[in-house]
Amino acid sequence: MNYETKEYINKVADCVREVYEIPFPVDDMAPIVKKIGGNIDIRHNFDPSYDGTIKKDGDDSFCIAISSSQNDQRKNFTIAHELGHLFLHMGYGISEEVWKEQNEKEYRRFGKSEQEYQANEFAAALLMPREIYLKKVDEIALNGTVDMEKVAHACNVSLSAAINRGRFLGILS
Incomplete structure (x- = not known):
């Protein structure tokens, strides 16, 4: 990921923190997700190959599913990572056109794609x-x-x- 992309991601994370009044440090991402317009589904029978997913589930809502086996800090990072997909790749609050196209697409915290690195950068910038x-x-x-x-x-x-x-x-x- 190049410098310009990292800077852009950090600016988006800073804007999200400001708009949604996200405190530092973040103790619990659940109220933040609710404030943004989403829900969290903590699953006990989650596919062990990834930690979380995000999917649009309404015109102005989304659902983040995470594994119950993660500790609180890991859950927060996973949720922040999924929010990275929400804003950077799904267009939520940024691009109405991109958001409208998200009907069946699901993003997973898995692998080493450029989008995964970007979502990790967003999570780090949001939490730190x-x-x-x-x-x-x-x-x-x-x-x-x-x-x-x-x-x-x-x-x-x-x-x-x-x-x-x-x-x-x-x-x-």
Whole structure:
């Protein structure tokens, strides 16, 4: 994914955070999804090959299905990832024409396609906005060393999500 695409995705995530007044850190994505116009279906018999799906289920609504086997931080990231598909690929609130075409299409959190990388970037930007993330890293840094577990805790995300965000922002190698 090129720099311009990443910047665009981060701007979309920032706009979504602002329009829907999404707090930091996000403790529970369910009320946010409801505010945006969707529902969450937590499934116990979910296909183990992927973590979540999103599908249009009305003119102005959508449903995100996720596996019940994920911990709370993973569920939040999966839901944020599916919201990435909603805004970036399904056109919700962005392109009425693209949104109208989504009747039967289902997006799944699976694989390594460009759309999956984009949805992951959106999720990271939504849950760990660049400016807030960088501020947290600076606050936690001690003698040039950052305890990434503390950063992850401050952002209410998994350690791997916090580390990947640092890598994508170019502050970790």
